[in-house]
Amino acid sequence: MTAEPKVAKSPAMIEARGVEKWYPNGFHALRGVDLTVQRGEVVVIMGPSGSGKSTFIRTFNALEDFQKGSITVDGIALNDDLRQIDAIRREVGMVFQQFNLFPHLSVLDNLTLAPVLVRKRSKGDVLNQAMALLERVGIAEQAHKFPGQLSGGQQQRVAIARSLCMEPRILLFDEPTSSLDPEMVREVLEVMQGLAADGMTMVVVTHEVGFARQVADRVVLMADGQVVEEAMPEQFFDHPQHERSRQFLSQIL
Amino acid sequence: MPRVVRSSLRKELFANPIDGLVSVLLISGVGAAGYGLIHWALTQAQWVVIQANSTLFAVGRYPIEQQWRLWLLVALVAAATGLSWGALRGLPQRDRPITAVWPRNDRIAAIVLVALCGWAPAALGLAWPIQARWWALTALLLVLRWLAGRYASRLRKVATLGLPLLWPLLYLVGMVLIGGGLGLVTVGANEWGGLLLTLIEASFAILLSAPLGVVLALGRRSSLPLLRWGSIAYIEFIRGAPLITLLFLGQNILGFLLPGGLAPDRIWRAAWILTFFSAAYLAEAVRAGLAAVPRGQLEAARSLGLNLPQALSRVVLPQALRIALPATVGQFISLLQDTTLLSLIGLLDLLGTARSVMANPLYLGKSAEVYLTLAVLFWCCCAALGLGSRALERRLNPPTLGP
Numbered sequence: 001m002t003a004e005p006k007v008a009k010s011p012a013m014i015e016a017r018g019v020e021k022w023y024p025n026g027f028h029a030l031r032g033v034d035l036t037v038q039r040g041e042v043v044v045i046m047g048p049s050g051s052g053k054s055t056f057i058r059t060f061n062a063l064e065d066f067q068k069g070s071i072t073v074d075g076i077a078l079n080d081d082l083r084q085i086d087a088i089r090r091e092v093g094m095v096f097q098q099f100n101l102f103p104h105l106s107v108l109d110n111l112t113l114a115p116v117l118v119r120k121r122s123k124g125d126v127l128n129q130a131m132a133l134l135e136r137v138g139i140a141e142q143a144h145k146f147p148g149q150l151s152g153g154q155q156q157r158v159a160i161a162r163s164l165c166m167e168p169r170i171l172l173f174d175e176p177t178s179s180l181d182p183e184m185v186r187e188v189l190e191v192m193q194g195l196a197a198d199g200m201t202m203v204v205v206t207h208e209v210g211f212a213r214q215v216a217d218r219v220v221l222m223a224d225g226q227v228v229e230e231a232m233p234e235q236f237f238d239h240p241q242h243e244r245s246r247q248f249l250s251q252i253l
Numbered sequence: 254m255p256r257v258v259r260s261s262l263r264k265e266l267f268a269n270p271i272d273g274l275v276s277v278l279l280i281s282g283v284g285a286a287g288y289g290l291i292h293w294a295l296t297q298a299q300w301v302v303i304q305a306n307s308t309l310f311a312v313g314r315y316p317i318e319q320q321w322r323l324w325l326l327v328a329l330v331a332a333a334t335g336l337s338w339g340a341l342r343g344l345p346q347r348d349r350p351i352t353a354v355w356p357r358n359d360r361i362a363a364i365v366l367v368a369l370c371g372w373a374p375a376a377l378g379l380a381w382p383i384q385a386r387w388w389a390l391t392a393l394l395l396v397l398r399w400l401a402g403r404y405a406s407r408l409r410k411v412a413t414l415g416l417p418l419l420w421p422l423l424y425l426v427g428m429v430l431i432g433g434g435l436g437l438v439t440v441g442a443n444e445w446g447g448l449l450l451t452l453i454e455a456s457f458a459i460l461l462s463a464p465l466g467v468v469l470a471l472g473r474r475s476s477l478p479l480l481r482w483g484s485i486a487y488i489e490f491i492r493g494a495p496l497i498t499l500l501f502l503g504q505n506i507l508g509f510l511l512p513g514g515l516a517p518d519r520i521w522r523a524a525w526i527l528t529f530f531s532a533a534y535l536a537e538a539v540r541a542g543l544a545a546v547p548r549g550q551l552e553a554a555r556s557l558g559l560n561l562p563q564a565l566s567r568v569v570l571p572q573a574l575r576i577a578l579p580a581t582v583g584q585f586i587s588l589l590q591d592t593t594l595l596s597l598i599g600l601l602d603l604l605g606t607a608r609s610v611m612a613n614p615l616y617l618g619k620s621a622e623v624y625l626t627l628a629v630l631f632w633c634c635c636a637a638l639g640l641g642s643r644a645l646e647r648r649l650n651p652p653t654l655g656p
Binding site (some may be wrong): 061063086089090092093094096098100101102103104113114117118119146147148159162163166 | 547549550552553554555556557558559560563567568571572575651
């Protein structure tokens, strides 16, 4: 496609340097955060609530703005240029804590809406892909139902399939299992595990230690708008280096 | 009395002494008033005032030799009504499956319609050919209702796309038929009157204030300060002024503001004022709908790459307008009733025509008959709007888990 912006040589999928954000009420949410995510890497961000982890990943697709620092996604610099933002949003999928499925559209229409509108693909073409994706997340038989008719776990799996249908280069997960009943957490995590195994680049904000241990390439602990510790999962969970990390782990384990 | 009826009566009306007392008082009160009204309507009222002026009430002083155009329009409206009714029935209602082509409510409505069209023209003492026309129109409506209801599920795409287009298109055709042009003799707006004028004014304002209200509601939530403050100023100014003052203002000021010839004549000035007035209230209804759509909906749409117009038109507005539908139709109903204020600025709408009839010495003291007729006519129009909106609402609500 000729309209696509040129992809720079940078090997990193996401490069955030010294990101600082103040909310309009003066709250200093991000205080110089650095993070590099390589292609195919799975990075789990943990931290107490209010630590800025959700705010941070929401800056990657410009759902939140920031005042200082720089973020580059797949070689495209995030700045105020709307065309750049739209280009980045096409390549970055996001899965929300509250699923945010479109309740007035059927499951299938939830999946096909963006590819048809944004990528200008033919409906029939997208339909086939959408059915294949629903098959993959295990809810093909619900394709013609509406989101309100599904359980939370099913809705979140539809939300993941909806993001995948745009064929993103990276998927962001903002506490994807936090509003699910315990028995539904596993079915969502299994889907995410499968994606990671297929080499999808993922940044996941979650409190699921088991998932982080098994799937993450790296765990990042954020507190008070800063990165406190960044380490391999075994290292992080078994031998945390910082007092703040130990304190956090003692609370969730 | 069967035992079931007796026990349910006891439970609902006479469960304890106080309930019983309230029931007896209410039943005797309503009964007395109803008896009085019916007794008056059948024995004392002199309906000749309605019979003699039925054409005047319907279309005002519309030239007789051109009235075939109005008949054609009524036929088109009847056809469109039948098609819409049937198509709405045929579309799946989300909370229950379609059972029959003629569900019970529809059978009742059809019987009421047939009874009305058999009785009203005869009661008005219309000539036989005219009575026959009304029968034909009713038959047309019901036949199209049947056809559309039968085949709507097969023509679902056509129905969902076509119906919203059908009515604005019909409005344009109707305006040509009423006003002339395209080879038809011109009938000036000052010759329109009665129910015809009331419906023209109300439908004009309904059709145009709906999009204007949506734009204003979006403007009020916009991040562009000029747009936001402009919308707020407009909405608050209009909502702060009584409609009647705006109508007088419109009649006087539009004439001064616009150079001669450009200012629309009185009837269209009034229609525009009604539109602007209604749009401000609609904007507030739509704003409430927009506020009820969770923020995450817009975020999800934007993060999928939809631009703002796409996200609004495909994700946010469909949900917001659905939530705003009852309030919107409520606004349309009060708009229809507000058209009676036009009689105060000298237009011969339904109320204006009625007042001119009552001023005729021949019909002195017949105002009760006239006002009752007006009330019934307005009630019919508003009831139709309300019924249609509830049917639409039930079909638009997305289904959820459970019963």
